[in-house]
Amino acid sequence: MRKKKFFEKVKVSDLGSKGNSICKTVDGQVLIVKNGVPGDVVDVVTYKKRKNYFLGNIKNYHELSKERIQPKCSHFGICGGCKWQNINYDAQVKFKENKLRHLFKTFEVDKKFDKIIKVENQFYYRNKLEFSFTDNRWLTDNEINSTVEIKEKRGLGFHPTGMWNKVVDIDKCFLQSDPSNRIRNSVKTFAINNNISFYNPKLHTGILRTIMIRNNNAGEFMVIVQFLENNKRIIDLILNFLKNSFKEIKSLNYIINKKVNDSIYDQKIINYSGEKSIDEKINNLRFKINPKSFFQTNTNQTLNLYKVVRKFAKLSGNELVYDLYCGLGTISQFLADNSKKIIGIESVEDAICSARKSVSANKINNVEFVVGDMRKVLNGGLFSKYGRPDLLITDPPRDGMHKDVIKQILKILPKKIIYVSCNPATQIRDLDLLLNHFKISKIQPVDMFPHTDHVENVVLLKLKNKFSCTN
Numbered sequence: 001m002r003k004k005k006f007f008e009k010v011k012v013s014d015l016g017s018k019g020n021s022i023c024k025t026v027d028g029q030v031l032i033v034k035n036g037v038p039g040d041v042v043d044v045v046t047y048k049k050r051k052n053y054f055l056g057n058i059k060n061y062h063e064l065s066k067e068r069i070q071p072k073c074s075h076f077g078i079c080g081g082c083k084w085q086n087i088n089y090d091a092q093v094k095f096k097e098n099k100l101r102h103l104f105k106t107f108e109v110d111k112k113f114d115k116i117i118k119v120e121n122q123f124y125y126r127n128k129l130e131f132s133f134t135d136n137r138w139l140t141d142n143e144i145n146s147t148v149e150i151k152e153k154r155g156l157g158f159h160p161t162g163m164w165n166k167v168v169d170i171d172k173c174f175l176q177s178d179p180s181n182r183i184r185n186s187v188k189t190f191a192i193n194n195n196i197s198f199y200n201p202k203l204h205t206g207i208l209r210t211i212m213i214r215n216n217n218a219g220e221f222m223v224i225v226q227f228l229e230n231n232k233r234i235i236d237l238i239l240n241f242l243k244n245s246f247k248e249i250k251s252l253n254y255i256i257n258k259k260v261n262d263s264i265y266d267q268k269i270i271n272y273s274g275e276k277s278i279d280e281k282i283n284n285l286r287f288k289i290n291p292k293s294f295f296q297t298n299t300n301q302t303l304n305l306y307k308v309v310r311k312f313a314k315l316s317g318n319e320l321v322y323d324l325y326c327g328l329g330t331i332s333q334f335l336a337d338n339s340k341k342i343i344g345i346e347s348v349e350d351a352i353c354s355a356r357k358s359v360s361a362n363k364i365n366n367v368e369f370v371v372g373d374m375r376k377v378l379n380g381g382l383f384s385k386y387g388r389p390d391l392l393i394t395d396p397p398r399d400g401m402h403k404d405v406i407k408q409i410l411k412i413l414p415k416k417i418i419y420v421s422c423n424p425a426t427q428i429r430d431l432d433l434l435l436n437h438f439k440i441s442k443i444q445p446v447d448m449f450p451h452t453d454h455v456e457n458v459v460l461l462k463l464k465n466k467f468s469c470t471n
Contacts, residue, residue, distance in 0.1 A: 005046045005054065009062055012036035015095050017453060018161065019083025031056050035077060037087050038095070039065025067091035072123070072174055078138070079168040080161040081175070082451040089122055093447060096455045100445055103424050107431070109440045116445040116455070117304050123174040125298045125450070127215050127280070131156050131184055132262070133191075133198040133208040134167035154198045156188040156211070165201045179248055180213050183223065187211060190241050196234055201260075207234055210262050214289060215248075216280040217299055222251040224291045226264065230256045239272045251275045253291055265292055265348070277354070282306070285333050285362050288354045294327040298448045305420070305446045305456055306334045309393065312418050312442060312460040315339050319390035322414070324378070324405070329355030329369060331393060331420075336364045343386050344369045345377055375404040380411075389414045400426030406433045413437060417461040422448075424457045431459065439464055 007025055012033070014022040021036030023044060030053035031044050041063035046056040071077075071085040084092050093116050101110060119125060137155030155169030169188075172181050191198070191208055199206035209226040223242060227235060235254060243252055252273045255264055269276075269291045277288040280295065282303055289295055296302040309331060315321070315338035323332045326344030328351055336342060344367060346352050352371045359367050368386075370377055392414040394401060400423065409417070410433075417438060421427035431440070438461040446456045 005056075007031060007044045007046070007056070009041055010044055012038050012040040012042060012065070014038055015084070015087075015099075015453065019453065029054065033058050035086075037065040037068040038091075039063075039067055074172065075157075075168060075170060078140070078160065079158045079170060081158060084453065085451040089118070089450060092450065093118055096445065096447065096453070099453070100424055100443075100455065100457060103428055104443065107428075107435070107440060109443060112440055112443050114442065114444045116447055117301075117308070119298070119301050119447050119450050121300060122450040124177040125300065126175045127295070127299050128212070128297050129173070129176050129180065130210055130212040131170065132159060132167045132210050133188075133206065134169075135198040135200045135206050136166075138163075138166045138168045152192070154188070154192055156184055156198075176213065177215065177219075179221070179246055180215065183213055183221070183242070183246055183249075184211065186245060187225075187238065187242060191238065194237060196238070199228060204228075204260060207231055208238070209257060212264075212291070214278065214291075216278050216289065218279075218281075219248060220250040220278045221246070221248045222253070222278050222289065222291065223249050224253045224255060224264070224269065226255045226257050226262060228256075228258065243273050249274065251278050282330065282334065285330075285358070287328050287330060287333075287358045288361075289328075290350060290354055292348070292350050293354055294348070294351060295330070296448065301446065301448050302330075305448070305458070306331060308444045308446060308458050309418055309420065310335060310338070312444070312458065313338070313391055313393075313416070315391070320387050321391045321393065322378075322386075322389040324374060324392065324394040324401075325396045326355065326369070327351050327395075329358060329367065331395065332367045332369075333359060333362055333364055335393075336367050339366065341386075342367045343382075343389075345374060345382075346371060347373050375402050378405055378408045383412055388412050391416045391418065393418045393420070395420040396426075398423040398426065401430050403433070406430060409434070410437060413463055415463050419459045419461065421457050421459075422454065424455065427457060427459065431461070434461060437464060438462060 010023045012021045013024050016022050020032050023031040033056050042058045043060040044056040045059050046054040048055040069088050076085050097116050134155050136153050157168045157170035197206040199209045207228050212224040214222040253269050253271050255267045257267050277290045280287050318340050321339050321342040323344040326346045329344045332342045332344040349371050352369045355369050441462045442460040444458045448456045
């Protein structure tokens with residue numbers, strides 16, 4: 001677009017994806033902007049033209065929405081997280097519900113929605129955060145416009161949205177309980193004082209790469225530091241500092257990662273001190289959390305999510321249940337008392353090892369786990385060995401289920417399916433392939449991530465009557 005357009009006194013009408021807001025002009029033109037709250041009246045200057053809308057920046061606020069509040073975090077609008085922190089929580093929930101209803105509109109299931117289950121704690125709700133070290137941190141507008149030379153550019157924090165090579169240095173984050181903030185800030189200061197190099201992703205240099213901090217409700221912490229090189233002196237220096245400074249760290253680990261990307265799932269975890277895992281408790285069940293474990297990041301709200309699954313399942317104690325993408329087997333174990341037998345399936349071997357240990361520790365004898373790629377494992381051989389499930393639970397990653405998995409589900413036609421999803425868009429795509437044989441009975445959204453547009457959604461499917469004779 002060669003020429004910028006100016007739109008005066010347009011109203012922010014809705015929230016879009018990735019923290020963006022939507023404005024509509026009187027003649028129907030759509031503007032996508034940042035930092036707008038529905039109800040704001042603003043001036044917008046566009047910077048790019050798309051096929052059906054403009055991208056723009058708000059240049060002036062004429063009226064502020066009644067839903068607008070003061071963000072709690074000083075990094076709001078920069079770090080890339082908590083993009084709805086300037087909107088009051090009840091309004092956030094309303095927007096999430098409206099978004100879901102719009103997504104499901106083609107299925108004509110509006111009356112099957114239950115109100116979203118709200119979180120009790122809007123802050124300090126996460127049990128896992130990962131921070132990146134950088135030798136060239138993101139500079140604020142004030143720093144850029146200042147005449148004072150910026151001498152220290154090392155930092156530790158989050159990547160701004162869409163910027164893999166930049167990191168916002170975080171002072172205080174409201175997502176994870178302390179001592180998370182103290183651990184991050186103190187290790188950064190210690191490393192700077194000891195002149196330890198921070199990572200540069202463009203040059204692939206700098207020994208300190210990332211630090212992951214996990215915690216449980218008992219106040220125990222796990223820390224995993226990722227280094228680029230196996231420099232024993234620096235590793236000992238950093239890890240001994242953490243070990244001696246924070247008694248809350250019950251599991252201290254590190255990784256030597258020489259790859260370009262920071263993913264740890266193909267890397268060896270080395271336990272430096274303490275235990276190799278920390279335990280988390282949901283109801284009376286205990287689960288071992290390892291560095292690579294997938295576990296719902298909002299532990300307190302996870303209990304409410306699993307209660308929804310149990311309510312939808314309505315198990316009598318005689319059912320065979322398949323739990324797809326089971327991770328640590330948390331749902332499997334949560335439903336074990338009400339089931340005849342549960343088969344959990346997961347591709348990550350470390351997760352299944354932890355799940356089996358948890359089953360043993362929790363004294364559960366009717367849950368069994370299978371390791372393997374879902375497309376290859378969910379087949380006739382599995383059905384022959386264990387039987388055809390009465391209930392199938394699926395909680396896939398954000399990409400949803402592969403078409404081959406859905407084909408296998410349609411071969412066995414369980415009486416009920418409970419589909420748990422953190423990405424309703426892919427959930428809808430998968431449901432569309434199932435609805436020739438199943439009907440949507442209930443939809444229950446659960447807010448796991450306040451101040452973001454993300455929502456966990458649980459859908460109950462029941463086999464249509466014309467297919468029930470096959471069961």
